[in-house]
Structure formats: C-alpha cells, structure tokens
Amino acid sequence: MHDRFAGPADPRPAHVGADELRDRLARLRVRIGAEGLDALLVFAPESHYWATGLDTGGYVFFQCGIVPVQGDLTLLTRRPDLAQARDTSLYPDIRVWYDAVDAAPAAELRAILAEKGLAGARIGIERATYGLTAANGRAVDIALDGFCTLIDADHLIRRMRLVKSASEVAVIRRAAALADAAVAAMRAAAAPGILDSVLTARCLATILEGGGDMPPAGPLVNSGRRAIYGRGVAGPRRLEPRDQVVVEFAATLHRYNACIERTILLGEPPAAQRRMAETVARAMDAMVDAARPGAPIGAIGEAHRRVLDAAGYTHARFAACGYPLGATFRPSWMDVPPMIHAGNPWPIEPGMVLFPHAMLGDAETGLAFGAGDTILITPTGAERLTVAPFL
Template sequence: MSSRPTPPLATFPLAEYDARLARTRERMAARGLAGLLLFAQESLYYLTGYDTSGYVFFQCAVLPLDGPITLLTRRPDVAQARDTSTIDDVRVWYNAEDADPAGDLAAIVAEKGLAGHRLGVEFATYGLTAANWRAVEHALDGRATLVDASDLVRDQRLIKSPLELAHVREAGRLADLAMEAARQAAQPGRLSGEMAGAILSTTLKHGGDLPSEQPIVNSGPRAVYGRGVLGAHRLESDDQVLVEFGASHRRYMVCIERTVILGRLTDEHATMFRVVRETMEAMIGAIRPGAPLGDIDAEHRRVLDASGFGADRYGACGYSLGATFAPTWMDVPPMIYSGNPLIMQPGMVLFPHAMLGAVGSRRAVGMGHTVIVTEDGCEQLSRLPLEPLIA
C-alpha cells in the first residue's frame, strides 16, 4: 500500500487502487504466487493509475505478495509514473549497446527475496514481446519458477466498479455526439477522412480522450471490411459508409457502430437494415446476469441464419470493453462467440454488434453499441435508434 496521497493525475482515489491491489494479492496467494510480473499496461493502469505509452519498450512492474510494488521503466516515464500512479519505487534502465533490462529485472526479483519462488507472468499482452520474454526467461532461468498469470488481473477488470462505470457512461455520451458529427460530415464530394476527423474532434472538444485505435470509416465497396483501411476516399451521391469507433474517457472505451447512407436507401439495404435491427434486438434481449456469454451469439446466429443472410455474418458478434491502450480498443478476452461459457455478471461492459457484408453486391450494414450488464438485464449506452443514419 502506498504511503503517498493520491497522485495529482490519478484517475481514481487512493482507496480504489488499494482495494484492487488487495484483491490481486488475495488471488496471488490462492495460486501460490510469491510475486507477479506485470507487463500489461492495462493492469498497471488498473492497479496503480500508471498512464504511459512506454510499454512499447521493455517495462515491467514487480508486485510481491508483501511489500511495495517496483516499476522498471525508461527515463522518459519516471515523471509520469510519479504523477499518475501510486508507485513509489521507480527504477530506470538506460538505452545503450549493452543495456540489459531483463537482467535488471532479475536483480529486482532477487532484491525482493523472490528468487527461488513461484512468480506469475502476464504473457497475453502487447507489453511483452516474444524477444523480451526470451530475455526474461533467460535472465530468470533457475532463479524462479515462472507460470502464466495473464488472467489474474484481467479477470478482475471485467467487473467495473461504480467509479469506473461513471467514466464508461461519459464515454457513451461522447460516442453518440461523435456519431452524429460523423453523419453531418458525410456529404457527397467530401473525403471519408473528414468523417473520422469529425469523430475525433468532437470527442476531444467535449472532454474525451484520443481512443486506443483509429475510427473505422469505410465507404463504398470497402464498407464490407471489418477493419479500417488506408487512404481517404471521396464520398459519392449514392454511397454507404460503415462507421465504427470507440469513444474514450480516461481510457475507458465505449464503442458504437452504425451505417450512414447518402442519397437513396435501396430495397436491398432496407431489407438488410431490418434484419440487422431484429438481430441486435434479439442479442440485447439475451444479455442478463447469470446467463452464459455465448447466448448472445446464439441469438445473433439464429436470426441471421433464418433470414437467409447466414453466409454474410461474422463468426463472433462482439467483445468486452474497458480501459485499454493502443493498438486496440477491444478489451479481450472475452469475445462474444457461440458456446462461450463465461457467465455474465452485473458491471460487465460489452459491445454486441451485428455486421452483414454481402460480398456479391458489396452492400453492407453494421449496427452495435455498448451495454452495461445490470441486475436484471442491461443498460444501453446509446440513445441513437437502430436505424440507417441518412446523411
């Protein structure tokens, strides 16, 4: 537990972080872990408030079962660690031809009396590359027993506290504002990038933050893509634009997906919109505490397959959201797929979405928005109707 007051730039009060650390140590003890090597930036943000992009280099925090947490990072992150996090002990490794941060980490492990003990490691994270893992494995070979503990903090993060949900709801408000700005920017002759710019500028103008991934704004035949693509494209008088993005408030992401139509709504598009709306309504109706996550995708498949669009649907229909860092706004696992046995609980934040991309005609319709699982169902964070957005 930190002896300092709440850091000036921390997202939450000190008591929130202390409670999270206490729960983490309880789980560590239950697994027989003497320490935890934290490589996931999301874990560091959750447990201490530490906010940085420095995880793209070698960075690790050592959390012992007893005693203070120690962060090993580069010099540019020292001030941010002290101003955003509850971490008092910050160690630095310097760039040099003979730099050996994995060796420095091994020295910290020994200093804390963790040598020879069982240590958990966060493997499933962008904060630990294969090259860095090989260096850590070599440096600690014979000095500690290393086991996968990627889920130890992640599982806790699935259930949001009331303080976290306040940021989630604010991100939901920003998402609606930004989607409306995107619709207004959708005019024939303009570049699709202007819609992405409207999304980002609106979010920032209203107090949000840059998202952990760029908006998806795919126009014309590119609307069938499930990912963003390079290059701005000129919008046409009769066009379709698949828009999906995450709005961020203190790194808590809320996603929304809609399809913007310029000009006339074709009969094919009208049919696709009707089917996707019915699918989303069935999926949202399946979100309730005590039910398995796979129930959502079971409804997704049931409605789309019965409609004749089964060949055009995706293999999963959403994912969990939380406080995330680049390169993605998805906070996974879990994904929402058929047969997923994870039980939904109040406080989970999910993004269910239904996407149809007709490969033959290149028509596309996507809809989705973020929900919070409640005691008796779910709270939908978007007020925008499940209808085409006509520009």
C-alpha cells in the first residue's frame, strides 16, 4: 500500500506566481465539469506543470494526478519525487508508491479513487503523452475496468495551455534572447577542421551560462550531407573548408522553449545554395505574415508550400513546417498538437507561441538550407521573438 503525505502549505513555483497557478486550477475544474466529467487523471508532465507547478521527472515511471471537480487534488508518485512535489506543486495530498517486485501503482490509483467516492464516475484521462506508457496505460485500463468510465481527455489541459499568460510570455522572451546569443556563439566558433560537436558545446554553454536550462532535446547540429536530414545523427563530424551546418535547437528557461533554426555556411556557397537561402527567407516572411489571429493554423503551412513549390522545391521540403511551443519535458521541445501543415483548421489565437520553419534538403545535390523562428501571435499579427540573421 502507498503512504500519504501532506502537500506544501505555501508552494513557491519558480516560473509563475502561486496565485496564477490557483487561477489555472480553478478554471480547469470548471472545464472538467463542463465536459460532464467528475475528475481528470493527469499523466502528461506538461499538464502537471501548467496546472499545479509540479516539476519532476517522475513521469518516466508512474505518476498520476487526480483533479476532481470538487475536493482535494491528489498526486500518486514515487518516493524520489516527494520533496519536489511538496516544494513545487499545489497538490495538497501526495501518495507515494514504492518499488517492489509486486508494485502495482494502477491498483493503488483505483484505491485512491474509491476513497474519493469516484466509483461509477465519469473520469477523464490523458493518454497521448510520454507520461503514460502503453504498459502503464494497459494497467490502468485493467485496474479501472468496471470501476468507472474512462473518457479520453487529452485535449482538456492541452487547449488551455496553448494561449500563454503574460508571465509565460516574459519567460519565453528571455529564452528567445538566449537562442539568438547561442546562434551567434556557434557562428563565431565555426571553422574548418573543428568537430561540429564544438558548435553543440558552444550552443549549450551559451544557454546555460546565460541562466537557461538544459533543453528537453537536441541541439540538432547537422553538417555536410547530414544537413539534409530532419533529425540529429550520432557521432561528430569534422568541418571542411567549404561546408554547411544546419542547426536547430531550443533555448530553455523554466521548461519554456524558444526554438530557432539557422544555417551556417563555410566558404563560398554555390549559386544553387544561395538560391535556396533566398527562397527560404521569402517562405519565412510569407509564413509569419500568414500567422494571424482568426486564421487557421494551416494557412501558415499553405504559405510554406506556395513559396517553396513555386520555386521548384516540392521534392526538397517537408509536409509539416512547425508547431506550437511551451513548457515541455524530455524527450521533445515540440509542444503538439497542433502541427503546422496545410489544411489544419485549428484556429490561431493571440497569445499562442509558434515555431514556423522552412527546411530544404536536396538528397540529389546534397545541399541544404533551413531557417525557423519563435513567434508570438499578437492581436493583429505575429512578432518574431528570435531575430538572429539568417546568414
């Protein structure tokens, strides 16, 4: 059986004020009730962080928050996460399950729900998250079968998190400044003969020395032919006198990410690559112009396709061209859904923070060029928060 501990009397989250967290939690409870639910099972670490301030990596095992429409919140977590839960979160009731051969946290979750009088209730659950593995999800389904009705509710906190508060925007602006500084440091370090991993080191050192955190993924630093790849690849590569390096990374502060993509060129680029760079710059301008309140997020994707396809780069571009940003945990800085792609009807709203990017990688020529910026949706359009030069 689990042990029970009292939560914090006066939580002091680092990234926003406790009063803002309490307001979010109150609004969340209203939303839970409005959807005809009696409670929500929170498994996504980003949801814990946004709604209660909980900042811990315990989601890699089994960590569940119970948010009822009425009554105290409860967190079920492991012993190593107890102190952090008490110091960072609004959870007043913390239950700890212990590692053992017969450990069954899903069964302990059922016992807690029964204690709260939620037998026969309609309970929302977050499934589309790194915080609930397939194995743990199956264990929850088995444990709660016949006990209550589980309703998929991944959208509930997700939609509330998309529009950022003034305090969140302030943190992201600081992260964006770190991203710009990291690009400058990488450009200054780029030279023939060095390993491209040196650029990775300069990137992380700039972010960390500037007061930021380790990002939840990356950085991506792809040189030579690797520059056409859409993902990072293991092992450093030595830069040549004439070379290309596509960098994409998140500068992170209090879990909030500001992403940037740039291309570093060594030596005189061929005319074909200069044309790539000019086209990507036009595409980025068109994408930012399309990012307006009330428009579908797919309009950004349509602008991306329109410019790149007209220039003959259909074969070298990606189908999707960006995503929202926010506070995320490992393994990704991508805060999705919604992805930015043509045809996506999701409405753009003021306060959303997005990362549109245009990446060209030509497998035939081996040439690449990419750029991307963190933007804030304003009441009238979009503001670029990352402003490092493209070249």
